[in-house]
Amino acid sequence: MPVDAAPTDSKSKKKRNRKQKGNTSTTPESNQQPQLKKPKLAPASPTPSPKDQQSNTAIAVEHKAGKDAPSITAGLAQLVHPLSPEEFLKDIWKKRAFVCRADKKRTDELVQQHLHNLNVTSLLATSASESRHVWVMKKNGDMDSYEVADPNVAQICWDSGSSIYCRASEDMEREFIPQLAYDLGYNFGFIDVGSSHHFRGEIETFHTRAGHVTEWHFDFMENFTVQLQGSKKWSLLPSGVSSPFRSCASHFNDHRALHDQVKFHRLCKPDFQAPPPNTADCYTVTLQPGDVLYHPAGIWHKVECVEDSFSINFSLMGSSWAELISDGLRSFLLTQPEPRQVVSITSDDPIGEARETVAKMLQKLAADITAKKLTAIDILPKSVFVPKSPRLVNILESDQNEGLPVTNESEFRRNPIASLTKMDKSRKFSLQKLLFEEIDEDETEEDLFDGQDLYLVHVNFGNEALQSHSEICLTISNDNKLVISFLDALSVQQGNFTVGGLMNSAKIAAKNKFAELQTTIRVLVFNGFLQPVQKS
Secondary structure (H helix, E strand, O other): OOOOOOOOOOOOOOOOOOOEOOOEOOOOHHHOOOOOOOOOOOOOOOOOOHHHOOOOOOOEEEEEEEOOOOOOOOOHHHHHOOOOHHHHHHHOOOOOEEEEEEOHHHHHHHHHHHOHHHOHHHHHHHOOOOOEEEEEEOOOOOEEEEEEOOHHHHHHHHHOOOEEEEEOOHHHHHHHHHHHHHHOOOOOOOEOOOOOOOEOEEEEEEEEOOOOEEEEEEOOOEEEEEEEEOOEEEEEEEOOOOOOOOOEEOOOOOHHHHHHHHHHHHHHOOOOOOOOOOOOOOEEEEEOOOOEEEEOOOEEEEEEEOOOEEEEEEEEOOOOHHHHHHHHHHHHHOOOHHHHOOOOOOOOOHHHHHHHHHHHHHHHHHHHHHOOOOOHHHHOOHHHHOOOOOEEEEHHHOOOOOOOOOOOOOEEEEOOOEEEEEOOHHHHHHHHHHHEOOOOOOOOHHHHHOOEEEEEEEEOOOOOOOOOOEEEEEEEEOOOHHHHHHHHHHHOOOOOEEHHHHHHHOOOOOOOOHHHHHHHHHHHHHOOOEEEOOOO
16 A cells, blocks of 8 residues: 555545535534544453464454444444453554454445445545556566556456555545544544645555565554455564654665655664564464454554455544644744744854854744743644634634633733734635535635635644644624724734734724624634733
């Protein structure tokens, strides 16, 4: 399978009645989590007998569920049966592999409702992938791979004896991935940043021929594999690299990519080698239809097709703390002229001058953080814990942060890594494409946003592509001059301010509508543009 990349496909679109990608945030703050089902917990199982486990439980633990295993539907409980989700998270998650032996019947509903009864033609046609990956076995036994955009060509390759990898349908991913991510605590930091706002997860389908071998590699994703047809032999071995930021794909022919992966992993484990030099003590298991294998990020694995086989893989990729924090720090540094300067040294002592410059900037950054000019709340506003983005928020209908006190004397500060931007009319229609699944060709911007002014709140966009970790669209009726004037004044405000002071400087008279400004401020605090200043 392709490794070392988050999903970036342009997903196939089906006709929908303007199904909104995000939620209209008009529910109480306590309900801001996604509307996902709480897992139906499977009954806790007793500790497995020695027969139910391989001896090397440091690598993997095996359980037998037999005919009692529940059908595989969205959620963690069904995948980790006979363990309870609590047992799985405590004893298995990110520590070792897990195998559940179960009857094939548990996959019947999954296959019939979501996988076209394993019909390859239908699966290739409905895949969310832009390209299907084809593996061809050469005469010398080596595998060669290439990408095919046309599903009909991929079908021909399959009929000719090749193996195929591609994603499942978008509809299946939308049903299964968010719920599984929610159960595993990935509901925060799970949406990929940027205008595409893909889930950082996918369902991969593997249509593999007998004799197909994927050599030793490991992934940076957390993976649940479900065997649906045929059998596959898996060999597993710890790599010593926990929570890897990159995969290690020693089975690909791109030696430069492998070198880049190895040099990175040696930062975490100086004696790291790829492929693993000694595999004699690996754990092996042959998956049969109905079996589930969880293999954590960073575990070496080799996969051999015993016979023609079909399996799917639930793959999850959350944001790392390093990404989150470094993007925030970079955003903060880029607000200042000195760090934005291009590195250019013309003195007689370029090394000394460069090091001195970096040292001064590090000292200033440390001082700014100590002075709380950048805080954890700036990087983590409440909005980033709501995993559907972008979101459309009608300001005056929202009750976000409803209990936050706001008076004329209340003092606030602008988040240094956030921006508030008014959308001009010419850009409204492009925004619709982000907020809605599909817009009829004969619809105009007035059909959806007629009579409304739109403001975008962006938070933490210090990555190379300037993509936002949180992106919220605020709407307000364009005849509400009070709120619009207040938003326009806030968008250019610098430093701390009191509500009354800002109203005076902007010549805003609330009269009997101060409650509307209170609601506006609460929404801006929830979504990360403003932060209350605590009195010392």
